[in-house]
Ligand SMILES: NCc1[nH]cc(CCC(=O)O)c1CC(=O)O
């Protein structure tokens with residue numbers, strides 16, 4: 392059967408130069424150009440009664456002639472076998488790249504999170520330990536802890552954030568006691584502890600105070616370090632907090648504790664399921680108090696790229712050890728920008744909404760979950776991420792085996 396191949400309109404045969412311009416064709420190439428009609432003269436003449444006669448047996452109509460084409464380059468040769476494809480793959484994905492985010496609550500049972508099927512608020516003792524044991528068994532040895540604070544403990548300044556006996560602090564200690572070589576990351580921001588649902592302290596007129604918040608973040612980070620945290624991760628986007636936290640840690644004897652800065656964190660709709668999990672969405676305005684309904688005065692605008700570089704330079708100068716971009720997939724250009732601009736390790740957060748999208752499509756049977764998750768995570772690596780925070784951490788590591 393003749394294949395419905397349409398010849399492309401005649402184009403200039405030439406060689407693309409490095410800057411993408413077409414160089415004039417070299418004489419030797421003229422004869423090779425598949426769209427040139429001269430080649431047809433070499434084909435057997437077609438009689439009027441056999442309009443679709445083929446030039447050679449088994450060669451579909453429309454095949455460019457001469458056949459085989461004299462191609463100087465055939466990239467498909469390098470894709471011919473799985474062995475070869477594996478051998479020359481440019482980046483790889485390993486459980487070592489994964490940081491598993493874990494929600495904890497101050498109770499016993501693991502509670503499902505409806506907008507994040509397969510993820511739980513773990514009971515801070517048994518459930519948390521069991522999940523970490525499972526993660527380690529597949530090679531994931533890094534976790535980040537997100538505590539769900541009971542509403543009764545939330546205040547407008549979030550002091551529970553640095554309660555030495557708080558849920559976060561207890562969870563960190565428990566993990567380090569049980570798994571001394573586990574890398575425990577923490578979240579530094581006030582939103583899970585703040586009755587207004589903001590990462591910083593909200594003044595009555597709705598302004599989110601920067602410098603006052605930084606002081607609280609320093610106390611929170613030091614308290615997490617005292618509990619045994621290996622890496623504190625400020626996710627609040629206040630200005631100047633990396634330098635202040637570095638100084639506070641150093642002065643308290645924690646020169647060995649690292650800082651992973653959420654340096655390019657965007658005001659994103661993809662955090663919705665996370666805020667469900669922690670009941671941490673910005674609160675409704677109250678009598679005599681204005682509470683901004685979103686985080687746009689501190690998290691970045693989705694349209695901005697250069698601004699991410701500005702944030703990265705500042706955080707690197709202030710002493711960050713790792714730079715993080717968040718969300719992940721819609722912001723891979725920013726991951727690449729930071730990868731190229733900095734010598735620090737780069738982390739990317741495959742956030743709750745991105746997880747929910749894949750889960751929902753997989754549950755409907757619209758996507759192959761394993762293939763789409765592994766592809767997604769590999770693309771983070773290609774964009775330049777060393778570390779990937781993903782709720783798919785354990786499943787992905789199992790699938791990698
Ligand atoms: N500062 C808190 C914090 N740390 C991580 C996330 C979101 C993570 C996710 O969506 O998976 C958020 C929510 C927010 O900024 O509103």
Ligand SMILES: [Mg+2]
Nearest residue numbers: 628629630702
């Ligand atoms: Mg900043």
